[in-house]
Amino acid sequence: MRTVVAGILERDGKVLVGARSAPAWAAGFWEFPGGKVEGEETLAEALAREWREELGAEVEVLDEVYRSALDTPVGPFTLVALRLRLLSEDPRPLEHRALAWVAPADLTRLRLLPSNVPIAAALVALDG
Numbered sequence: 001m002r003t004v005v006a007g008i009l010e011r012d013g014k015v016l017v018g019a020r021s022a023p024a025w026a027a028g029f030w031e032f033p034g035g036k037v038e039g040e041e042t043l044a045e046a047l048a049r050e051w052r053e054e055l056g057a058e059v060e061v062l063d064e065v066y067r068s069a070l071d072t073p074v075g076p077f078t079l080v081a082l083r084l085r086l087l088s089e090d091p092r093p094l095e096h097r098a099l100a101w102v103a104p105a106d107l108t109r110l111r112l113l114p115s116n117v118p119i120a121a122a123l124v125a126l127d128g
């Protein structure tokens, strides 16, 4: 089963989310930035690559906060959300339409990718 990794970066009680620009079915939805694990990459290596490519930022993985099955138009995946620590300058929207810092309790006010709604709930529970 292939894996999609999603990165959770927290700062001052808020988490970073990005508005997708593609593909068409997902454009405009907010997500936790990340992407598909390629080849023999570890989850941490894949997330570091995606954040470098999409956000121009260096990150390292702290811990796993969520894992579930994910159905997408290009087939089934496992979705894993990992908390991150920022090692570089701030993330920039190199591929997203926009980035935003949002408190976990406010994430459901955004048009999140449906698969990310339970991740938001997990973050609220962790906050509690």
Ligand SMILES: Nc1nc2c([nH]c(=O)n2[C@H]2C[C@H](O)[C@@H](COP(=O)(O)OP(=O)(O)OP(=O)(O)O)O2)c(=O)[nH]1
Binding pocket: 004, 005, 006, 023, 026, 031, 032, 033, 034, 035, 036, 037, 050, 070, 072, 073, 079, 113, 115, 116
């Ligand atoms: N990045 C990301 N993708 C997610 C999340 N939740 C979710 O359902 N997805 C879906 C959207 C896509 O179908 C898939 C990830 O694809 P992607 O387009 O981000 O991956 P990628 O950067 O490797 O893209 P590509 O090279 O295959 O074009 O997982 C999430 O929180 N973050």
